[in-house]
Amino acid sequence: MDLSHLDKKYFIDAHIYNCPFCKRNNVSYALIDTFSFHWGENKTCYGYIVRCDSNGCEKTSMHLSFQELRVYSRHSGHSNRFMDGLDIDAALFFSQPTSYFVLDNRIPEKVRELIYEAENSRKSNYLVGASACLRKAIYEMLEHEKSIVKNPKTGYADYQASIKSLKEKFTNVASELFDALGHTQEMASDNVHEGSWEAWDSPKLRFIIELTKATLHEMYVVPEERKERLGLLGQMKSAFSNSKNQTENIEEKEDVK
Numbered sequence: 394m395d396l397s398h399l400d401k402k403y404f405i406d407a408h409i410y411n412c413p414f415c416k417r418n419n420v421s422y423a424l425i426d427t428f429s430f431h432w433g434e435n436k437t438c439y440g441y442i443v444r445c446d447s448n449g450c451e452k453t454s455m456h457l458s459f460q461e462l463r464v465y466s467r468h469s470g471h472s473n474r475f476m477d478g479l480d481i482d483a484a485l486f487f488s489q490p491t492s493y494f495v496l497d498n499r500i501p502e503k504v505r506e507l508i509y510e511a512e513n514s515r516k517s518n519y520l521v522g523a524s525a526c527l528r529k530a531i532y533e534m535l536e537h538e539k540s541i542v543k544n545p546k547t548g549y550a551d552y553q554a555s556i557k558s559l560k561e562k563f564t565n566v567a568s569e570l571f572d573a574l575g576h577t578q579e580m581a582s583d584n585v586h587e588g589s590w591e592a593w594d595s596p597k598l599r600f601i602i603e604l605t606k607a608t609l610h611e612m613y614v615v616p617e618e619r620k621e622r623l624g625l626l627g628q629m630k631s632a633f634s635n636s637k638n639q640t641e642n643i644e645e646k647e648d649v650k
């Protein structure tokens with residue numbers, strides 16, 4: 394299964410990005426404001442306010458970095474755009490909204506909040522917090538779907554059995570997603586219940602966060618969008634058959650003549 398879409402970027406380059414609000418891809422944006430402040434004694438944080446140029450969107454997002462990312466020239470100082478050839482996403486440690494793949498509000502709110510928290514913690518390099526939030530988000534999702542299967546011996550939730558029961562419930566979701574979640578060994582560990590959690594490293598954490606988001610999207614957003622599309626198709630179909638009946642009536646009348 395192709396999971397490359399999980400690596401979707403926020404900023405493509407100094408002019409083009411994927412808007413988290415209107416969800417249009419490859420649209421132009423403007424860097425409309427910047428600020429900086431002392432994060433600590435010897436550390437400066439740079440803030441960037443970016444506005445979507447899409448017609449009717451024009452929403453603004455905020456991005457933080459420990460680097461000055463704008464073009465600098467000796468004559469005119471800092472320009473109002475990011476440097477060319479820079480991996481902007483990699484240079485940012487915090488964005489609000491968090492990423493292109495903003496979680497749809499059809500996903501249960503508690504789960505969404507925990508995913509945001511996991512994502513922000515990961516970006517700020519708080520890996521223990523991020524790992525804990527992500528585990529909590531997955532358990533929250535299992536609980537929301539009443540899919541927690543308890544191990545009769547320990548009385549604790551059996552992670553793999555719970556994910557399996559979720560997989561059986563959501564048959565429309567690609568089973569690879571649940572399998573990948575189920576095989577995240579650290580999740581299944583008994584330590585999960587003890588609070589003595591080990592933090593995952595950042596790339597692994599990022600992958601599991603994106604995997605969880607993709608699964609949530611398939612569970613809660615795709616089926617609703619499909620329903621909407623089918624509803625629309627039904628309306629078009631009935632409009633079409635009405636107009637067809639009218640044409641047939643006209644043809645019949647013409648035959649009579």
Ligand SMILES: [Zn+2]
Pocket residue numbers: 412413414415416417445446447450451452
């Ligand atoms: Zn937009």
